[in-house]
Amino acid sequence: MEHYLHYFINHFGYIGIMIVLMLGIVGMPIPDELLLTYVGYRISVGSLSYPIAFICSFFGATIGISISYCLGVVLGLPFLRKFGPKIHITEKRMEQTKTLFAKLGPSVLFICYFIPGIRHVAAFLAGANAYDWKKFMVYAYSGAFVWIFTFLAIGNYLGENWIKIKQYMDSYRSFFALFFIFLVVLLTLYWYYQQKKK
Numbered sequence: 001m002e003h004y005l006h007y008f009i010n011h012f013g014y015i016g017i018m019i020v021l022m023l024g025i026v027g028m029p030i031p032d033e034l035l036l037t038y039v040g041y042r043i044s045v046g047s048l049s050y051p052i053a054f055i056c057s058f059f060g061a062t063i064g065i066s067i068s069y070c071l072g073v074v075l076g077l078p079f080l081r082k083f084g085p086k087i088h089i090t091e092k093r094m095e096q097t098k099t100l101f102a103k104l105g106p107s108v109l110f111i112c113y114f115i116p117g118i119r120h121v122a123a124f125l126a127g128a129n130a131y132d133w134k135k136f137m138v139y140a141y142s143g144a145f146v147w148i149f150t151f152l153a154i155g156n157y158l159g160e161n162w163i164k165i166k167q168y169m170d171s172y173r174s175f176f177a178l179f180f181i182f183l184v185v186l187l188t189l190y191w192y193y194q195q196k197k198k
Contacts, residue, residue: 008020009048014052017056017057018057018063019060020035021036021057022064025061025064025119025120026071026120027120036057036147036151036155038155039053039057040156040157043156044155044157053152058145058148061144065109065140068123069123069126069127069133071124071127072125073130074127075128077125081094094125097112097121097125101122106131107139109140110140112143123140
């Protein structure tokens with residue numbers, strides 16, 4: 001995997017990062033976290049510029065999730081049920097995402113980046129259910145910002161040991177998902193409390 005990432009970034013540079021992230025968010029089987037961690041490593045050794053890499057990653061993620069939202073608006077759930085399994089979007093993942101939406105509302109669009117499989121479905125479901133576009137942008141784009149910052153920072157911190165992120169993610173994926181869900185619930189309750197006080 002390291003060889004392929006190295007080859008790809010060397011040949012396509014920042015634009016390549018943007019395109020790969022865009023395709024990964026739409027639903028292609030691409031290890032997005034691994035790519036971002038590797039980009040963070042390349043930043044740590046000085047071969048990539050942090051501001052440019054961050055901006056290209058952000059544009060790739062936000063364009064990808066916006067495309068998913070628009071596909072949801074245009075094609076709807078029947079299309080996802082028919083063609084989703086071909087790109088590893090199973091009925092189980094769709095039901096999990098629906099359950100999260102029912103519990104957390106649009107906050108799911110913020111945390112979905114940290115839950116592989118869910119992020120591919122969340123924006124599509126938001127579009128299919130006619131979520132407000134402005135609300136979608138606030139949650140989805142801010143989530144992309146935090147997600148990208150997190151994994152670039154991890155890659156930068158780990159340096160040459162960046163590949164270990166895959167082992168950690170495989171071991172602690174459920175923990176991270178629960179942690180971010182808990183964090184979003186906590187922040188939502190705090191926001192409601194502040195609104196009630198006003």
